[in-house]
Amino acid sequence: MTRLFLRLGLLVLVLAAAAAGAFAWWANQPLGLSASPVEVVIKPNSGVASVGRQLQRGGVSMDPRLFQVLVRLTGHGPDLKAGGYTFERGITPLGVVGKLARGEVTHYVVTVIEGWEFRKMRAAVDASPALRHDTKDMSDADLMKAIGATEAAPEGLFFPDTYLFSRDSSDIELYRHAYKAMQRRLNEAWNARAADLPYKTPYEALVMASIVEKETGQATERPMIAAVFVNRLRKSMMLQTDPTVIYGIGERFDGNLRKRDLQTDTPYNTYTRTGLPPTPIALPGLASLAAATAPAPSDALYFVARGDGTSHFSNTLPEHNRAVDQYQRGK
Template structure:
């Protein structure tokens, strides 16, 4: 038995040494990239597995699980930094992790999230240490003039995406880039729109897209949500959507929407006014733009949350009231 156990221990040690040798060989093996040089974007606040997936999706042929293990074994798992990195064929996995841990970026990044309000985007831009803050102290109107925008409000005008820029770049250029990206995406959606929509201009479609963006996190439901609001517009019904009311309250909103808030008339209270609010209420993404311009074919006029992240859609008020009893009142 002792001889057997000794052989088992030796075999385990030999296997561990072989595995360690194979892992060390992999970590130092030159990689052939799909193009060289290759730019890989690492988004802010990414976990180690997320960084590994972004590197792999960016075109660096690494096994994501081995990449995570290498990051932990080298002690770099807590120091991987966001940015745009440039890699050439011949780079090794160990060198890839080293560059990301040291922050040897070719470009800096700023990620604008779908559903953000403009004030949150501006705060993120103002706080980025690699940008030159030429818009500091500008009013919103002055900022819009600086980027050549003619819309009445900055809300909704900037496309949510991850933007690359060199250190010292002007924040004016970043705003211009994001504004032009939204104009391009909006025009694409407008040109592909369904017939007979109740919008006079692309800007009205942008307003609707922003409402859809704030109403649901379920991508599959966005065309149905948009269809409900479009059907209500066609019938001159009030939209009655909470996110517009909350936007009208602004920074005074404490997280609790009260009955008096729904009754207090503001330009954004869709419980007291028919039609669309005067401006968007958030930065919509491409899925919400598509939903607002190509809604689902339905006669639904109401929806209520089921409590599991999905919604129940109804064509009539009695049906809607029954759904409210079922899903909201527990009857």
Template sequence: MKRIVLRLVGVLLVFALAAAGGFAWWAHQPVGLSASPVEVIIKPSSGVASVGRQIQRGGVAMDPRLFQLLARITGHGADLKAGGYQFETGITPLDIIEKMVKGEVTHYVVTVIEGWEFRKMRAVVDANPALKHDTAGMSDADLMKAIGAAEPSPEGLFFPDTYLFARGSSDLELYRHAYRAMQKRLNEAWNARALDLPYKTPYEALVMASIVEKETGQAVERPMIAAVFINRLRKNMMLQTDPTVIYGVGESFDGNLRKKDLLTDTPYNTYTRTGLPPTPIALPGIASLAAATTPAPSDALYFVARGDGSSHFSNSLPEHNRAVDKYQRGK
């Protein structure tokens, strides 16, 4: 028995050494590229597993799991820097890791997330050390004027995306690019809009898209969420949506929406005022723009969270009250 165990250990050791040798060989071999050079964008705050997937999606023929293992074995799993990288023919997995540890980027990146308020976007841009901060000391209105925007309020008017820039670029150029991207996306959605929507302008559709962005628990429900609010607008009903109230409370909001907040009138309190709020309440993404301009065909006027991230939609108040009892009060 002892001899059999020793043989088994020996066989396993041989396999382990062979696997280690094969892995080391792979780490030094050139990877396939979809083009040369290929530009790969790594988003900020990406974990090593996500980095591997972004590299593969960018056109590098490399198994993300092997890349993750190599990064961890070399002790650089947490050292890979975000940015835009150029990889050319002949580069190896180890070369890629070395390049990313050193941060040898061709472009830097700022990622703007769907649902952020503009103040969050501005804080992230202000904190980026690779940008030239020409907007320092500017009010939001001054910033809008500086990029050539007609609107005085910046909320909702910058498209959430990942933006590349060279070191030393002006933050004004980044804002200008994001503003133009939103104008383009909004105009595309407006031109493809459904008939008989209760909006007079694309800006009103943008306001609705921002509400949909903040109200949606599951992405698939965006068109239904939009339908509810559009139906309420058509009937001159109050929208009664908490995110607008929270936006009206402003930076003093502590995460707990109170009854007094719902009763305190502000331009954004859709429990005290009919119609849309005066501006968007967040930066909506393309899916919310599409939902606001092409809502689901539905007569629903109410929805309530089921507690699992999804919503129950109702056409009448009695039906809605029953759903509230079931999903919110446990009756």
């Protein structure tokens, strides 16, 4: 029996050594690339698993699970840096990890998040040490002129995405690129819009998309949220949406929306004014643009949060009141 255990132990050691040898061989072998060179953007705040998936999707043929093991074995987990990387043919898995750990970026990135207000985008751009900050002392209106925009108010007019740039690029170019991206996306959505929508211009659809963006984080619910607001517009009902009121309060908002806030008139208070607010209230993403221009086929006029991240939609006020009792008042 003792001899058997010794043999099993020896077999385990041999297999472990073989696995370690095979892993070391793999870590030093050239990787397959979908092209040469391959450019991959690693987004800020990505975990090791996410970085592995981004590399694979970007054209670096490497199993994300093996990548995670290699990163942990080399101790570079906390060192991986965001940015745009260029990988040439012949690079090995160890070479990829080393490049990411050293931050050998060929492009830097600024990520603009869906639902941000423009002031948050400006803060993110201003915080980038790799950009040349030519807009630092500009007002929002002056910035819009600098990028060649016809609009004076910037809210909603920049597409949320991850933008690449070279060191010492002007932030004006980044803003111009994001502005043109939104114009392109908005025009595509507008050209594919449903019939008989209550919008006169693409800009009004953009305003609606920004409201949808702020009302829900559930992508599947956005067409229904848009349907409710479109139906209310058609009936000349007030939209009565809290995010517009909060936007009208501005930086004074302390996180607590009070009854008096709903009763205090501002251009953005959709409890005191009919129709759409005068500008967007956030930077909407692609799904919200699509929902605003192609809302779900529904007669719903109301919705209430269930408390689990989803909403209950109602066609009539009595039905809505029952839903409010059930989901918010606990009756």
